[in-house]
Amino acid sequence: MxxxxxxxxxxxxxxxxxxxxxxxxxxxxxxxxxLDERYYLIRDKARATSWQVTLAAMYILFFLVILKIGISAASALGILLLVQMGSWATLIFYYQAKY
The missing domain is CATH 1.20.5 (Single alpha-helices involved in coiled-coils or other helix-helix interfaces)
Structure with a gap:
């Protein structure tokens, strides 16, 4: 408890x-x-690209499930959350350096 x-x-x-x-x-x-238009542009681009990275992670996790590798639902959701938030934060820094 x-x-x-x-x-x-x-x-x-x-x-x-x-x-x-x-x-x-x-x-x-x-x-x-x-909070100018550059701020919003960077956040929008980072959010869109991080969803593409998350989609790739979903495909990899589905592939692991199809291969019957023992991965629980909680582990898969934790991995997806980590990939989503980590890629979003990393891409914000990347796009800030680029723009």
Whole structure:
């Protein structure tokens, strides 16, 4: 029971801290005129490309399931979440350097 409570605190605490960081970061960027069209262009391109990377990861995971490699649903969803968020963050840095 203690592990479940700790997991729930971590899950919801992480969400609250992440959303508050996102909110205050955008508020500060707006104050410093950082939310311009370049910002939106970079975020849109990174989001679109990260979905393509996630789609490739889905195909790989489906292939592993077809081959009957023991992968649970929780592991597959965790991998997809990691691929989605990791590729999105990496591509934001890439497009910031490119544009």
């Amino acid at each position: 203690t592990e479940t409570i700790g997991a729930l605190i971590g899950l919801f605490g992480g969400a609250v801290l992440g959303l508050s960081g996102w909110f205050f970061g955008r508020k500060r960027a707006y104050k410093n005129r950082g």
